Amino acid sequence: MTALTLAARDSATMLRRNLRHMLRYPSMTFMIAGMPVVFxxxxxxxxxxxxxxGLGGAAGGRAEYLDYVTPGIILMTVAGAATATAVSVAMDMTEGIVARFRTMAISRASVLTGHVAGGMIQTLLSMAVVVGVAVSLGFRPTAGPVEWLAAIGLLALFVLAITWLSVALGLVAKSVETASNTPMPLLLLPFLGSGFVPTASMPEALRWFAEYQPFTPVIETLRGLLLGTPIGDSAVVAIAWCMGIALAGYLWAKRLFDRDLVR
Incomplete structure (x- = not known):
């Protein structure tokens, strides 16, 4: 078998390992889906x-706000899942399992890719739960099949980016406790963006930050795809943010992991 085939096989093995951990310890998955539902x-x-x-629509009230806030809540799920991924990576690094993997004939990259793939599956399933709850409350997207596919693709790209970042945060943490706290700022970004209120209602300095941070263009693009609101250049900016975060997270995680293997 080629090196690529071996790496793919080892990555699939690591993915199965992470999925079994999720099944054995479902409390983290419940927390990832449960916290956005509570919000x-x-x-x-x-x-x-x-x-x-205050949104200025014709209907107003809870029904209109449910449509407005659901995309932001979906993005909160990604931020919450980042904590679970960082903790899982930190546990592997601090409890000696990676040292045991080091003595085995497996691909180095498979350890990280297994975490990334497992984290993405966990996050996307949690997102599906949040969307299901929102629909049961009265959320009614107007998206057609093409818009739904585009929305799912955008969410998958965003999840990939944040998951690689969370893997790096788990590697840089000195303990599991530290890893549980390092992704916490990500939970604030939907609040400091257009997730819960329009950015136009914010003070000027805060509005500038809200409009140029990565969560806002993703939320606006998702809102436009699902509900037909104007997207403008948000889609291009959102994709650029996703690709930039994914690349930076991957390179950072790879450097940290290779450094720890040398020690």
Missing amino acids: LLLFVYVFGGTLGA
């Missing part, structure tokens, strides 16, 4: 009446 219920039923009326 969805909180913002729709506690704040939705007031915030929905």
Whole structure:
């Protein structure tokens, strides 16, 4: 077999290992899906009446705000899953399993790609749960098949980018406890963007940050694909952010992993 075939086989083995961990310890998956659902219920039923009326639409109220906030809540799922991936990587690095892998004839890259693939599956499944809850509450996307495919592709690209970043954060952490905290700033970005309120309602300095941080163009593109709102150049900016974060996360994770193997 070629080196590429061996790497693919080893990566599939590592993916199965990570999926079995998820099945044996489902509490993390429940937390990833459960936290965005709690925020969805909180913002729709506690704040939705007031915030929905402030959107300026014809209907206003909770129904309009549910449509507005759901894309932001979906992106919160990605940020929450980053913590789970970072913790999983840190556990492998601190508990000695990687040292054992080092003595085996397996591809180095397979350890990281197994975490990335497992994290993506866990995140996308959690997203599906969040969308299902939103639909049960009255979320009604107007997207056709093409728009749905584009939305899923965008989300998969964004999940890939954040997952590689979270792998790097798990590698750079000195302990599992540290790894559980390093991705926390990602949870704030949907709030400091257009996830919950329009950026036009923010003070000028905060509005500048909200409009140019990576979550906002992804949210606006997702909102446009699912609900038909104007997208403008958000799609191009969102893809550029995703590709840049994915490349930076991959290179950072690879350098950290290779450094730890040399030690």
